[in-house]
Amino acid sequence: MTGTDKTYVTVHPGVVRLTHWINAVATAIMIGSGWRIWNSSPIFDFSFPVAVTIGGDPALSQDTHNELGLAGALQWHFAGMWLLAINGLVYVAYGILSGHFRHSFLPVGPSAFIRDALAALTFRLPHRLGVYNAVQKTLYLGVLAAGVLMVLTGLAIWKPGQFQELAWLFGGFDTARLIHFLGMSAIVLFLLVHIALVVIVPKTLPTMITGRAPAHEAEPALDPLHGRPA
Amino acid sequence: MTAPRDSKDVLRQGAVRAIERRSFLKQGLSLGALTLFTGCDVTDQDSVQYALNAVSRWNDRVQAALFTHRLMPTYPESAAVKDFRFNAYYGEDAVPKIDGASYKLGLSGLVDNRKPWTLDELYALPQASQVTRHVCVEGWSMIGKWGGVPFRTFLARIGADLTAKYVGFECADGYYSSIDMASALHPQTLLTFKISDEILAPKYGYPLKLRVPTKLGFKNPKWITAMYVTNRFPGGFWEDRGYNWFGGV
Numbered sequence: 001m002t003g004t005d006k007t008y009v010t011v012h013p014g015v016v017r018l019t020h021w022i023n024a025v026a027t028a029i030m031i032g033s034g035w036r037i038w039n040s041s042p043i044f045d046f047s048f049p050v051a052v053t054i055g056g057d058p059a060l061s062q063d064t065h066n067e068l069g070l071a072g073a074l075q076w077h078f079a080g081m082w083l084l085a086i087n088g089l090v091y092v093a094y095g096i097l098s099g100h101f102r103h104s105f106l107p108v109g110p111s112a113f114i115r116d117a118l119a120a121l122t123f124r125l126p127h128r129l130g131v132y133n134a135v136q137k138t139l140y141l142g143v144l145a146a147g148v149l150m151v152l153t154g155l156a157i158w159k160p161g162q163f164q165e166l167a168w169l170f171g172g173f174d175t176a177r178l179i180h181f182l183g184m185s186a187i188v189l190f191l192l193v194h195i196a197l198v199v200i201v202p203k204t205l206p207t208m209i210t211g212r213a214p215a216h217e218a219e220p221a222l223d224p225l226h227g228r229p230a
Numbered sequence: 231m232t233a234p235r236d237s238k239d240v241l242r243q244g245a246v247r248a249i250e251r252r253s254f255l256k257q258g259l260s261l262g263a264l265t266l267f268t269g270c271d272v273t274d275q276d277s278v279q280y281a282l283n284a285v286s287r288w289n290d291r292v293q294a295a296l297f298t299h300r301l302m303p304t305y306p307e308s309a310a311v312k313d314f315r316f317n318a319y320y321g322e323d324a325v326p327k328i329d330g331a332s333y334k335l336g337l338s339g340l341v342d343n344r345k346p347w348t349l350d351e352l353y354a355l356p357q358a359s360q361v362t363r364h365v366c367v368e369g370w371s372m373i374g375k376w377g378g379v380p381f382r383t384f385l386a387r388i389g390a391d392l393t394a395k396y397v398g399f400e401c402a403d404g405y406y407s408s409i410d411m412a413s414a415l416h417p418q419t420l421l422t423f424k425i426s427d428e429i430l431a432p433k434y435g436y437p438l439k440l441r442v443p444t445k446l447g448f449k450n451p452k453w454i455t456a457m458y459v460t461n462r463f464p465g466g467f468w469e470d471r472g473y474n475w476f477g478g479v
Contacts, residue, residue, distance in 0.1 A: 041369035056472065064471070070368065071472030078474065079285040160365060161302045161444055161479040173363065173371055
């Protein structure tokens with residue numbers, strides 16, 4: 001294949017792209033409203049700037065009932081959770097059943113991670129659309145695990161009574177709340193790296209929207225029906 | 231009971247301005263932040279708020295479906311905080327001061343016997359105590375020890391219609407709230423006179439508080455002056471300001 005070849009291949013299946021962008025919206029809602037909820041009773045001695053949080057108008061809420069827009073934040077958080085959870089279930093079910101996870105995220109191990117991390121840090125790691133290096137695989141699996149952890153700790157602090165076993169599993173209400181915060185922190189760190197890499201390798205962005213990439217610089221997605229590249 | 235009426239009037243007129251829930255939230259949502267994050271153009275705030283309210287009502291139904299009479303975790307007495315946190319939408323100096331000698335709990339709605347109850351009559355009922363966790367909607371929580379009459383015992387005693395949907399409460403500070411009948415009948419729901427083995431101090435809701443360990447703190451009304459059983463949705467002080475009504479933990 002040459003650089004002038006204009007044939008395109010599908011890199012990201014439609015389900016992956018759709019759930020990716022729904023997840024982006026849901027995550028923004030959960031983080032923005034979660035930060036406002038944090039502000040109403042912080043565990044550590046700091047607050048998030050209100051301008052980057054989601055919730056009721058702070059001045060009006062303060063004026064009317066002495067709080068900083070927590071009601072609106074909770075409404076967003078407990079609506080966003082449905083979007084996040086349902087979308088996440090669709091993604092995970094697709095990922096497992098279609099072989100997408102196995103094909104894209106495995107195998108991965110410490111030696112491959114170190115090799116690719118060193119290559120990336122010295123700018124010698126090539127990027128081929130649709131193929132994930134060991135660092136990417138580790139980060140994607142890690143953020144997926146963090147997402148599962150957020151749902152579970154979220155359930156534990158939403159319902160420490162009805163789901164008391166879950167709260168117990170996470171060390172009780174207060175510890176579950178702390179883990180929920182740490183999970184958010186991990187996801188925000190992931191997002192910083194994730195978005196920074198899109199800025200560094202901008203050709204990845206249109207591919208995540210259209211799903212297609214020039215054949216000469218991409219690896220086609222797995223064909224879910226036949227278990228091999230389409 | 232003139233003081234409560236006064237504070238209720240003050241509340242309605244000024245201290246907390248009677249801003250309708252819908253207009254408050256319509257103006258209130260910081261959608262700019264969402265726009266910033268997602269690049270979406272969210273212009274129709276009315277329909278966004280309508281959707282959020284609908285999801286909140288849906289969450290009420292989900293929580294009611296999840297609710298069972300399983301007991302909330304209890305703790306050793308040593309875990310109970312002695313100097314429990316004061317909590318209201320106003321300062322500690324503004325708490326209602328109620329005269330116990332002339333106090334009467336008013337009853338209305340779907341109950342057979344609506345005779346008001348004096349404190350002595352309430353104190354004569356069989357009592358229980360519990361060490362449970364109070365979970366605030368803000369995120370903090372605190373373990374305390376409360377004592378009083380199991381609420382289901384009281385509901386049976388007054389001949390309440392236990393098939394009705396709601397039990398509502400009115401408080402001396404203008405606060406009001408309501409809970410579902412299933413939660414009212416939960417064995418740990420307590421019509422409370424005591425905290426840390428002592429009669430409730432004024433700041434903790436003297437003379438009467440409802441302790442509902444299955445619900446968030448704002449569903450535990452203090453300074454209760456009247457209660458009623460009804461099938462008509464009663465709402466609540468915070469609930470009418472956008473907080474989730476079921477408020478279960």
